Amino acid sequence: MGGAPKGRTWLGVWKELDPATRRAVAEAAWEHPKIGKMATAALAQHDRVRRQTVDRWSVEKRADRFARMRRLPNAQLAAALLTHYHLARRERLVVSFLDFLKIPNQRGLIENIEELEAPARSRMVAAIRRMVATFPKSHVKLFLDVISCQSAFDVFREFDLARQESLVDEALEPKKRTQAPTDTFAGQLASELADEPTEPQRDRTSPQEETPPTFTTLDQVLMRTVVAAVAEVHGALQPEKVDDLVEEVIQLNLERHQSYFHRGFMTVLLGRELALDFPEASEPRRGWYACGAILGYRRRGNLDAVVELLGQRPELLRELSRPGTGYAEEIVSVVFDAFRRKGRFAEAARFLSPNVVARAGVDLARSVLEAASGLIRERREADARKLLDVLLAALPTLREDPDLPDDFEVLLQRRRAHCARLRGDFEGARKLLEPQLDVSDPGVRSDILADLGLIECGLRSLADVRLPPDEQMLGDFAAQFERGWTLFQRSSRVAAGGRNHGDFCIGMALFAKGEGDESISYLERAVAGMSADPDRYGRFGPLDSARLALATALAETADLARVPYAQDLLVQAVESKAKAPQYMLRRALMALELTDPDVGVEIADGFYRALGTRALPVLAETRLVRHVPDALDELLATANRGTLTKRRRWDAAWTVLQESHAMREAASGDDAASSKERATEALDVLVELADEAPFIDEMIELLADERGPWRTATDALDARIVQATLYESKGQFANAATELSRAFHATLDVDDEWALGKAEALLDDIRALGGDEAVASLEPRYRQYKEVFERRSQSGLVVPPTVDPEEFYGLVLVVGGNETQQAQDEAIAAAIKEQWPNVTLIFERTGWASSWGDQLKNMEGELARARVVILMRYVRTMLGKHIRKRCSENDIPWVACTGSGRASMLRAIEQGILLAWRQSGVAAAGQ
Structure with a gap:
């Protein structure tokens, strides 16, 4: 209703109380445990003393001090104080009013107030007039103000209008308010009360604030009129x-x-x-x-x-x-x-x-x-x-x-x-x-002593007591506190468990010295005290430093009972978004993992969610990154980012390879496949980067370890070929030939259609490195294997005499080979075109490129259109496997080219064309 008077506010009512009433309300507050605790916290904040100091005061002293507080920190506290006061000291007044209105209550306490209907306004007018005639006017005015604060509830929605109609005594006329009411008798005392006061709020619409005290009654009337x-x-x-x-x-x-x-x-x-x-x-x-x-x-x-x-x-x-x-x-x-x-x-x-x-x-x-x-x-x-x-x-x-x-x-x-x-x-x-x-009182005196200690140390503020960025600097960090040590000890003794700046300085110094167990009691007191005022001590100021040091010290005790507290402190420090020294996070994380592995994994995941990329070095160093798949994926993206330094890319790829290998047995199903894919991509990056010192030597050392993490990404044959390539790039041809010889024997140990072609190619490469002498001992085995293979092989496919080659249409995709085979592409294409005029050849000479994943993506369109695929040597193992898998999924025949010469390639292509024709029954036109 546009013309309705506005309700009062809790803060405005409190502010207008006379000191004697405020004192009486305050005395009643400490009779209620929770409200007393809220009042203690507010008084301590107002007088800038510790709560323990307020607790030691008598109730009379507390009430006197509280009565001086014209502003309360929040409306919730004001509501709690005023409602409790009326229920505890003026119950008869409250009950009389509610009973007359027939509002159900328990000794003045309204339950389920939201469900009650409003009494008729005329009855409310009568109730107000009855109270004015029965009780002291000052009591009635305060009580009516308290009811006005609750006019947002339906049961009291007509109250302000009723009050306006019923009162003839100007002393009881309510002043206009615009701030919304905040609480109720029922809502305030039947609900959970907060233990801490919230951020102070100002009653910005109070007429007492808006009306200058020098104004006359005329001025006040004018303001109200406006x-x-x-x-x-x-x-x-x-x-x-x-x-x-x-x-x-x-x-x-x-x-x-x-x-x-x-x-x-x-x-x-x-x-x-x-x-x-x-x-x-x-x-x-x-x-x-x-x-x-x-x-x-x-x-x-x-x-x-x-x-x-x-x-x-x-x-x-x-x-x-x-x-x-x-x-x-x-x-x-x-x-x-x-x-x-x-x-x-x-x-x-x-x-x-x-x-x-x-x-x-x-x-x-x-x-x-x-x-x-x-x-x-x-x-x-x-x-x-x-x-x-x-x-x-x-x-x-x-x-x-x-x-x-x-x-x-x-x-x-x-x-x-x-x-x-x-x-x-x-x-x-x-x-x-x-x-x-x-x-000063003891709490402030303690802070002053700590300030004097910091002055002796040459530190400009408590925020300068910050852990150094490098772990090697901890000794110098601890030494700077020696000059103020006596003052810090006096500060600690005077505070007697307060917030305490002296405890903070001593605890940080002991921790930096490596005396973690001794630092815990000091840091615990410092954290407990400073946590009561996070706005003052936060933003990675003293509070975050203390939390981080305490979390690390507790974790390194390896005490299971202290793990939850250490975990909570560490989470708070990380969630503050502050830039914590990485060695501190590493130490805490490693200690927690050793004490409770599940907690270590949980915190590692929390680190990554809170810090993002900044968490990667810590997770990699602690090796907990293996439990955070998203972090591994980001490391892999880092490894593939060409704008970064080679060392950074190498380290990222090495970490992904190592941790994916470590998880190969622990993972199952899709996780195992993801681990293998990450490892393969990481190894590809390492191969790509190993084109200069020191990465060549590091790659050779990696592949030389027969039980190394490369086993998750590739097979032994491919690993030896990579090693040979690396030796060759260093000019160590004998070592390269040795690795290729091992690869040669490993190839012939496997009975498949690829073996003969691979062995032939390897012999050519070994001969190029060491001459005929290098292959003299290998050729007998090659000839023996070839004879056996040819005896078992079937005669090649031939064009059926009833079919015209011009009726064959389609695309033939040739995958594999290097620059040697590439030199023959034009001649091969011409020869096929002469015999099969409507067949189109596409060559994808992949060589031993590390980016097989990108190569596969580039061939997706060609694979979709191909009638047949010819797979040659010099194809990465993973690329060959994925192409064969795609062919199987799409019912595309594929043929292995077992040689590296022109004749072998022509023979394989012709076999592929005829195989495609036989599989489809007739040549498909219009490809």
Whole structure:
């Protein structure tokens, strides 16, 4: 309903509570275990102390401190506090209201609130009036505000309208809110409460924030009138009428400059264009006009427009930042937040002045200090120092504010010391820190002692305590902590198990020294403490370093009970996307695999998913890459990438060959076939790269190992032929002839149609290397084998006398051979054309190329059209196998050419043509 009043918000209700009520609510909170834990965490964060410190305080002290918190970190906490307070302290009021409305409840607690129907508005009006007459008005107002926070639920959807109709007492009239409600009695207390406060949220629409405290009742009425008109609230004035009203107020007294606020406020809310240079404009009038516009932009959630406005009118920025004008204090937090969101801290610092910051209050001062802390973490010392200088000048006035945290000044001096360290002024940093030791609580004192220790070590920040990139540098890394060792030990003792910077430094030093067992207790305390504030310590800062070192130290204890924690730490470190030293990942991974192989494999897969290509060196070094197929495929792609260095390609191919061979027996089915294909492709890359030193020698050494990983990729005959080729390229002809002789005998040991042709070709190659003497001992066996083969062979196929050769159509694909056979292609093609005029020959002279996979892809179209395939020697074993497999799948006959001369090739081609004719019955026309 467009004219319906807006519900309250949890954060807004809490903020408007008087200190006494806030204290009472806080006292009740610690009676509930979970809400008390949430309150403890919020208070520790607010006062910048450890939770253990808050736990040691009495309930009264906790409540007093909590009551000073006008802003809570999130709406969930506010809802929990207020609902528990009413159920625990004001149960009769709650039950009376719900019972009168006939809403089922258990002592005020509503269950299944989403399923309840809304009571009639008239009954709700009566219930509100009854409560006003029965209970204290302050109690009723707070309770009605709590109910208003829940008006998003159907059962209370008419509540705000009913409240508006029923109340005549102005003290109970609800203020308008635009932020959506967030929780319920039932939803808050019957559900699981978070243990930690979430990111702080600001109640950006609170009238208390939007209404400058210097405004009179007239100003407040004008603001509410403008807001109501823009929201089209039922009964509100039309925008034109509000225009008239604002202008009349301005004209009544032109010296009342703050009236121009409402013109700027209304202009922005109505979406009109700003007019800063109106006829009667002066600096104060323009300032108030801009002040209203800026608060209007904030209300609309458009802080970018604030930055744009002040960027276009720099003189306006100077005017608005001038202290004592009345408007600077009202918009300083909005302007600062706008520039901060854009990362424009230099402009934000120029806008701030000590007087304005002091008058704006503690909340702004804390925001400025928080922004400076973030800049320090980003190493933006100059921007951070400008903000800190403003706070330092504002400190005398801020000390008078009772809401100023006790440790604010200590933290401010620490941040100034951090800036000094970042610019290398270690002595200046020491002078700032040492006086703070006597006035800080133990947790902060521990951090200061650690800071002083880092200064002694010459380290600019805690983030500089980072593991070196090279494992050989660990000794020097550890040695640098010796100068500050005593201070780190004092820090550890003072903290007594806090977050602790001293424990972190000691743990990292011990780990780097190789004393992993001794480092664990220190690193555990450091990780536990810093994990509570990951935004501050993360981004591969101290937290990730500590996690990684602790995970490695725990893994290397080989204690099964500690494996889950080590695994969790390692996963967190990797998922941070930070660049961790590879030797740390390798050490942790190897240790975990030795202790629990299944965990090692699981983490290896997680490494690859999180780090991608960056994980490959670690996975290859630990040999766990064999369990990650996708990583092996990426390594194989790396090996085939011609733009990379030969060494990198060689190492990648070698790893794939080695790990695929290792998995040949463990894999089964498709996995086994994939392993074999990867190994074959990897070996092809290695053969391709072995064309110069040192790769030739490495390849010879690889193939010389009879039990080497090459066995998964090729057979022994092909391996010996490759070795002979490598020896020949080095000029070692005797060694090449020896390898070919071994290949010759291995060929004749196999009884197939290829043997005779291969043996003949090998004899030719051996003769070319060593002359007739080299083949003298081999020829007798060759002749004997040939005689046996010819006796067994059938007479060749001949053209049937009834068939005309011109009736034969089709394509004959000849695969194999090298440049020697290629020289005869034209003569062979002419001879076949003369006898078989309609037969087309295509030659694919593959030689001993390593890229047989690419060759096979290039022949796909020819294989699909071929009537017959002729396979010659000098074909890679895997290529020959795949071609024969394709022929079988497509019912294409194939013939082996057992010789290397022209006569052998012609005979094989003619046999293939006749075989194709016989298989099809008649020659197919039109190929």
